[in-house]
Amino acid sequence: MINFENMDQAQLVNTLAELTEKYKEYAAMGLALDMSRGKPGGGQLCTSDPMLDVLRSDSDMNTENGFDARNYGLFDGIPECKRLFADILETTPDNVIVLGNSSLSIMFDFVSQCMTHGAGGEPWISQGKIKFACPVPGYDRHFSILEYFGIEMVNVPMNSGGPDMDMLEELVKDPSVKGMICVPKYSNPTGITFSDDAVRRIAAMKPAAKDFRIIWDNAYVLHDLGEESDRLLEILSECEKNGSGDMVFEVASSSKMTYPGAGVAALASSKNNLDFIRKRLFVQTIGHDKVNQLRHARFFGGIDGLKAHMKLQAEHLAPRFQIVFDKLRESFGENGIASWFEPRGGYFVNLEVPENCAKRAISLCKAAGVTLTGVGAAFPYGKDPGDSNIRIAPTYPKTDELSAAMDVLCLCVKIAYIEKNSKQKLLP
Amino acid sequence: MINFENMDQAQLVNTLAELTEKYKEYAAMGLALDMSRGKPGGGQLCTSDPMLDVLRSDSDMNTENGFDARNYGLFDGIPECKRLFADILETTPDNVIVLGNSSLSIMFDFVSQCMTHGAGGEPWISQGKIKFACPVPGYDRHFSILEYFGIEMVNVPMNSGGPDMDMLEELVKDPSVKGMICVPKYSNPTGITFSDDAVRRIAAMKPAAKDFRIIWDNAYVLHDLGEESDRLLEILSECEKNGSGDMVFEVASSSKMTYPGAGVAALASSKNNLDFIRKRLFVQTIGHDKVNQLRHARFFGGIDGLKAHMKLQAEHLAPRFQIVFDKLRESFGENGIASWFEPRGGYFVNLEVPENCAKRAISLCKAAGVTLTGVGAAFPYGKDPGDSNIRIAPTYPKTDELSAAMDVLCLCVKIAYIEKNSKQKLLP
Numbered sequence: 001m002i003n004f005e006n007m008d009q010a011q012l013v014n015t016l017a018e019l020t021e022k023y024k025e026y027a028a029m030g031l032a033l034d035m036s037r038g039k040p041g042g043g044q045l046c047t048s049d050p051m052l053d054v055l056r057s058d059s060d061m062n063t064e065n066g067f068d069a070r071n072y073g074l075f076d077g078i079p080e081c082k083r084l085f086a087d088i089l090e091t092t093p094d095n096v097i098v099l100g101n102s103s104l105s106i107m108f109d110f111v112s113q114c115m116t117h118g119a120g121g122e123p124w125i126s127q128g129k130i131k132f133a134c135p136v137p138g139y140d141r142h143f144s145i146l147e148y149f150g151i152e153m154v155n156v157p158m159n160s161g162g163p164d165m166d167m168l169e170e171l172v173k174d175p176s177v178k179g180m181i182c183v184p185k186y187s188n189p190t191g192i193t194f195s196d197d198a199v200r201r202i203a204a205m206k207p208a209a210k211d212f213r214i215i216w217d218n219a220y221v222l223h224d225l226g227e228e229s230d231r232l233l234e235i236l237s238e239c240e241k242n243g244s245g246d247m248v249f250e251v252a253s254s255s256k257m258t259y260p261g262a263g264v265a266a267l268a269s270s271k272n273n274l275d276f277i278r279k280r281l282f283v284q285t286i287g288h289d290k291v292n293q294l295r296h297a298r299f300f301g302g303i304d305g306l307k308a309h310m311k312l313q314a315e316h317l318a319p320r321f322q323i324v325f326d327k328l329r330e331s332f333g334e335n336g337i338a339s340w341f342e343p344r345g346g347y348f349v350n351l352e353v354p355e356n357c358a359k360r361a362i363s364l365c366k367a368a369g370v371t372l373t374g375v376g377a378a379f380p381y382g383k384d385p386g387d388s389n390i391r392i393a394p395t396y397p398k399t400d401e402l403s404a405a406m407d408v409l410c411l412c413v414k415i416a417y418i419e420k421n422s423k424q425k426l427l428p
Numbered sequence: 429m430i431n432f433e434n435m436d437q438a439q440l441v442n443t444l445a446e447l448t449e450k451y452k453e454y455a456a457m458g459l460a461l462d463m464s465r466g467k468p469g470g471g472q473l474c475t476s477d478p479m480l481d482v483l484r485s486d487s488d489m490n491t492e493n494g495f496d497a498r499n500y501g502l503f504d505g506i507p508e509c510k511r512l513f514a515d516i517l518e519t520t521p522d523n524v525i526v527l528g529n530s531s532l533s534i535m536f537d538f539v540s541q542c543m544t545h546g547a548g549g550e551p552w553i554s555q556g557k558i559k560f561a562c563p564v565p566g567y568d569r570h571f572s573i574l575e576y577f578g579i580e581m582v583n584v585p586m587n588s589g590g591p592d593m594d595m596l597e598e599l600v601k602d603p604s605v606k607g608m609i610c611v612p613k614y615s616n617p618t619g620i621t622f623s624d625d626a627v628r629r630i631a632a633m634k635p636a637a638k639d640f641r642i643i644w645d646n647a648y649v650l651h652d653l654g655e656e657s658d659r660l661l662e663i664l665s666e667c668e669k670n671g672s673g674d675m676v677f678e679v680a681s682s683s684k685m686t687y688p689g690a691g692v693a694a695l696a697s698s699k700n701n702l703d704f705i706r707k708r709l710f711v712q713t714i715g716h717d718k719v720n721q722l723r724h725a726r727f728f729g730g731i732d733g734l735k736a737h738m739k740l741q742a743e744h745l746a747p748r749f750q751i752v753f754d755k756l757r758e759s760f761g762e763n764g765i766a767s768w769f770e771p772r773g774g775y776f777v778n779l780e781v782p783e784n785c786a787k788r789a790i791s792l793c794k795a796a797g798v799t800l801t802g803v804g805a806a807f808p809y810g811k812d813p814g815d816s817n818i819r820i821a822p823t824y825p826k827t828d829e830l831s832a833a834m835d836v837l838c839l840c841v842k843i844a845y846i847e848k849n850s851k852q853k854l855l856p
Contacts, residue, residue, distance in 0.1 A: 037500065039500050045496065049485040052483050052484050052485050052487070053484055057478050057480050061473075068473065068689075070473045070688070070689050071467055071468065071470075071688050072683075072688040072689060073689070074689075100528050100529070100717070101717045102713045102714065102715075104712065104714060105712055105713045108711065108712045112540055116540065116543055116544060116553065125544065125553060141711070144710075144711045145712075148708070148711045260498070260499050260500040260714065260715075261497055261498050261502075262497070262498060262717045262718065262719035280576070282572075283569070283572045284532065284533055284536045284537075285532055285533045286569075287530075287688070287689055288530070289689065289690045291480075291687060291689055291690035292720065
């Protein structure tokens with residue numbers, strides 16, 4: 001491994017020339033590789049295909065409480081699916097509402113609800129400038145929702161055990177801070193799981209805003225890569241211990257358990273909040289897709305069946321993460337250029353490169369046919385303050401493609417680093 | 429048939445005593461019959477069960493443009509489903525977005541969008557008191573949406589060819605009137621289809637509000653009962669002739685084509701509006717349930733397959749409507765007490781009874797085990813100005829149950845009428 005840090009200018013320039021030659025070889029290969037989104041790969045999707053055989057024309061279509069899943073009704077979900085999500089989220093079915101196929105839509109709609117009808121107080125839209133605390137780097141689509149509704153986002157750095165709690169606790173003293181949005185387990189993109197201490201401190205917060213809400217996107221709740229897995233403290237009961245269960249608005253979905261294009265999503269919250277949400281939901285729909293809810297409930301049979309299914313998913317995911325770890329160790333293990341965290345689950349690896357190098361590396365990758373998540377995507381307003389963050393999404397490509405893509409990425413990071421330190425540029 | 433209108437007080441009292449005896453017989457039967465909602469019956473749902481066999485574990489899951497329907501993406505719908513809904517709505521696929529399972533949710537979300545982000549102008553929520561024109565009687569769930577968002581509803585009576593156009597044209601001169609919401613074909617609950625003249629006059633309106641929107645809920649677009657069917661002029665092209673395509677926000681769904689609990693819904697609008705909606709949709713979801721979209725598209729094969737399928741549905745519906753017509757003719761054909769319209773499609777029969785009789789009749793029915801749609805449900809704020817409207821939903825009960833329920837209903841209307849005219853009451 002080359003140690004870039006001790007190189008003098010001449011060595012840097014020589015190395016840049018060598019790396020540029022390699023880069024040109026890749027660029028000439030006509031690659032079209034995509035590490036931009038946390039999408040399951042084709043083989044991984046196939047593990048869920050037997051679900052399509054669960055409900056057929058001659059199946060019993062009644063839910064366990066005797067409703068015909070094909071017809072109108074049961075607007076807050078079928079009981080077997082509520083129980084499944086309650087088990088997933090380690091809560092009780094009466095804290096759960098099961099909805100359509102997208103937890104993103106649920107979060108969007110919740111923010112929309114708070115804007116026009118409030119969260120137990122005045123509508124947010126009538127309260128002037130309001131803000132959300134956003135652990136960063138975070139999930140770009142969360143930030144898009146907040147931006148769409150004109151909610152100002154305040155960055156809170158992610159530490160190794162979750163968001164910077166001192167900063168967060170300070171922030172919520174501002175009554176215009178109405179909430180936070182986060183992925184608490186195998187966080188997108190850092191892969192970090194909030195520590196027990198962080199969860200307890202979050203649950204113990206007494207925000208100045210009485211209508212403060214935590215959007216707890218538990219997207220990777222059961223998405224372990226191997227036997228060793230992270231453990232996240234259950235937020236709702238922690239908040240309830242502090243008498244603030246109403247702060248929690250948790251979501252999860254089966255998008256990355258079965259099909260991203262045809263899953264089932266759910267929310268969990270306090271009784272108060274659910275009552276408020278049900279009033280809206282009753283106006284909003286006569287019911288979500290209960291046939292798909294029934295299909296999921298019968299396919300898994302229960303939480304044990306689901307956990308077994310997640311192991312099949314991990315068989316597809318683990319080797320891909322291993323490739324990413326191996327390539328990163330190989331390229332950056334000792335030269336200190338880049339740092340990363342090796343998560344035990346989730347869908348991403350977060351790569352920190354030297355300041356002002358991320359944009360250049362991503363752009364070099366793009367020119368060589370390797371697509372990464374857009375520059376700054378993991379930050380509110382797309383602004384990565386250090387221009388140093390690269391989100392790697394290893395799940396979608398085939399393994400050989402992923403290897404090639406990682407080679408290109410590592411190469412481009414090195415080039416960007418040397419360009420910056422040598423003030424030389426050999427590539428457009 | 430008894431002619432009530434010529435009866436003197438003694439005759440009325442005698443007749444009331446006879447009818448009361450009959451009523452008590454029904455009440456003793458322990459009936460539990462439901463004519464309250466426009467739900468398909470069990471047998472009718474079974475006609476769509478072969479759809480469950482269309483996609484199996486070994487099926488090709490690619491859309492016609494080569495996307496894996498199981499994965500993320502195609503947030504505005506798969507092309508084969510856009511084409512299907514374009515054919516249903518007699519427009520072109522580029523005017524169509526295909527979404528989740530509920531057209532009600534689409535309308536709710538559209539109003540929500542207009543509230544916070546406007547309809548080409550200022551957000552509705554920042555424009556003070558705003559109003560919607562509501563043809564009445566109409567669909568209760570439409571009114572619930574408007575009420576939820578605090579939009580004032582103004583009744584516009586339905587005539588035989590659609591809404592009172594003179595009144596509507598006058599109303600839209602008020603800039604605070606931001607839209608109208610209606611079911612233009614086989615209207616819920618009147619069964620009336622807007623005439624060509626009405627559609628043309630609607631399309632030619634030049635509302636004072638530049639951000640006026642017509643929510644055109646084409647729920648029964650292909651829902652004919654027999655060979656003879658109504659023809660509705662296509663609204664989007666009519667509006668475009670007048671340069672006001674942006675006024676149209678049309679929805680439809682397969683809820684009453686396949687399963688109410690697992691259908692596919694779509695919207696059609698102008699390019700301008702679709703662009704605006706897509707910006708929101710992109711933030712809202714990574715995609716709706718494309719597997720269900722594909723299931724529907726393959727099951728029908730195209731518009732001809734869908735039309736053939738609708739004939740199977742009609743086989744279940746037509747006899748039920750016939751029972752309602754027969755019972756109404758038998759009971760009220762010549763005595764002038766009640767009037768109704770016999771639609772050629774849709775899901776309802778609208779019964780007009782004498783003033784101040786509907787509430788009493790519905791309540792008598794309820795006490796005898798026959799549930800009808802709630803009093804005043806077909807009017808904004810649940811207020812039927814004449815207390816004279818009863819919505820009959822004949823689709824869900826079995827035919828013998830429907831016969832019994834209609835007998836009870838006709839009896840209760842007669843009792844309510846005589847009670848009113850004789851000032852006598854023999855029942856609680």
